[in-house]
Amino acid sequence: MRAEETQGLEAELQRLAPRADLLDGHRLMYLAGRAAAMAEHPVHRSPNWAWPLAFSLPSALAGMLAAVLLLRTATGPQVLQSLDEGRRASAKVSTGQERLSAQTSPNVSAGTPEVPDPPAPASPLPKAPDPGMAATAPDGRQPVERPLPNPWAGPSSPLARRARLLQAAARAENLEAEWARIAAPAEPRTTAFQMHPQAVLTPWAVRSAHTRGLLELAELPGGPGS
Amino acid sequence: MTVLAPEQLARLLDRYGAALVLYARQWCRNPEDVVQEAFVRLAGQSPAPENAVAWLYRAVRNGAISAGRKARRRSCHEAAAAHRGEPWFETRDGDALDARQVTQALESLPPAERETIIARLWGGLSFEEIGLLLGASTATAHRWYQNGLARLRERFSASCPQANPARK
Numbered sequence: 001m002r003a004e005e006t007q008g009l010e011a012e013l014q015r016l017a018p019r020a021d022l023l024d025g026h027r028l029m030y031l032a033g034r035a036a037a038m039a040e041h042p043v044h045r046s047p048n049w050a051w052p053l054a055f056s057l058p059s060a061l062a063g064m065l066a067a068v069l070l071l072r073t074a075t076g077p078q079v080l081q082s083l084d085e086g087r088r089a090s091a092k093v094s095t096g097q098e099r100l101s102a103q104t105s106p107n108v109s110a111g112t113p114e115v116p117d118p119p120a121p122a123s124p125l126p127k128a129p130d131p132g133m134a135a136t137a138p139d140g141r142q143p144v145e146r147p148l149p150n151p152w153a154g155p156s157s158p159l160a161r162r163a164r165l166l167q168a169a170a171r172a173e174n175l176e177a178e179w180a181r182i183a184a185p186a187e188p189r190t191t192a193f194q195m196h197p198q199a200v201l202t203p204w205a206v207r208s209a210h211t212r213g214l215l216e217l218a219e220l221p222g223g224p225g226s
Numbered sequence: 227m228t229v230l231a232p233e234q235l236a237r238l239l240d241r242y243g244a245a246l247v248l249y250a251r252q253w254c255r256n257p258e259d260v261v262q263e264a265f266v267r268l269a270g271q272s273p274a275p276e277n278a279v280a281w282l283y284r285a286v287r288n289g290a291i292s293a294g295r296k297a298r299r300r301s302c303h304e305a306a307a308a309h310r311g312e313p314w315f316e317t318r319d320g321d322a323l324d325a326r327q328v329t330q331a332l333e334s335l336p337p338a339e340r341e342t343i344i345a346r347l348w349g350g351l352s353f354e355e356i357g358l359l360l361g362a363s364t365a366t367a368h369r370w371y372q373n374g375l376a377r378l379r380e381r382f383s384a385s386c387p388q389a390n391p392a393r394k
Contacts, residue, residue: 006372017315025243033269
């Protein structure tokens with residue numbers, strides 16, 4: 001009895017048709033055919049990273065070249081100019097030292113044949129006026145010049161370059177102070193505003209002389225400070 | 227390296243398409259998509275599986291369980307409400323059993339028994355294939371089937387004695 005009941009229930013249940021109204025047979029067959037074709041004749045597609053790589057590599061190379069070009073245009077002429085100035089400064093220092101040695105010990109220098117200075121190397125850049133070397137102290141003394149360090153030579157790390165720049169600036173200030181000391185007139189000033197012509201040569205000397213003159217003007221009788 | 231022929235695929239779709247949709251409906255809201263994906267994957271299989279029906283049932287089962295998990299993660303309550311409303315069978319006048327009532331009865335069964343009954347009655351799988359599909363022995367699959375049918379009979383006789391097919 002139980003088996004008959006079970007068979008009857010099975011038969012009744014099997015008569016029910018499952019719902020599959022949303023199953024699109026045509027679309028399914030189309031997709032299946034495409035999948036079968038892809039399985040039989042696989043298309044060798046390039047991997048996903050090929051195109052991005054092919055785009056990014058030339059872009060990075062172009063960027064690097066542009067950066068190199070910008071750095072070269074920014075630093076190249078300055079380096080050449082500073083190199084040229086360094087050469088000229090070293091040549092002038094050598095001539096100044098020879099003159100000083102000739103003044104202090106003429107006997108020694110008289111015995112030795114004079115060796116002409118080697119010609120300065122030709123510079124591709126136009127020569128800038130050198131106001132510092134055109135000045136001469138009133139007592140005929142020549143300042144002892146040392147070649148300015150080239151801040152662009154040497155290691156190229158930012159800290160090293162900054163240290164060299166500071167060192168060059170300090171040395172330049174020392175030179176200016178030395179110039180001011182040598183070029184200053186020995187006699188005491190009696191005029192209200194006396195500016196030595198040599199002081200015009202440098203901005204530091206101009207500034208100091210201007211300030212000094214204003215102070216002296218203020219202290220004159222009838223001035224604002226009297 | 228031979229894929230399934232289009233005629234074989236069409237025959238499988240005609241015979242097992244709806245049954246597979248019913249089988250997948252136990253777990254997810256979009257069983258048609260799961261079945262379609264399984265058929266497309268079967269068409270791309272090279273070489274084609276020896277037992278295509280068993281392969282289809284396994285692929286549909288895995289896909290439906292995965293889709294059901296994703297749907298539950300998205301909106302659990304919404305999915306449950308929508309799932310409860312629609313019957314799993316077509317409503318026809320000549321049927322002795324009500325489609326909505328059978329759907330509710332099947333939903334009330336334990337999962338293993340429900341799965342066994344659907345695969346056996348509408349999929350036509352043997353108990354051995356069902357055992358392989360569910361990871362159980364043939365005897366266990368047979369026992370699940372008998373227990374499930376007994377529960378269904380009790381439910382139908384209790385809820386609607388007139389529609390009890392055992393009286394016929």
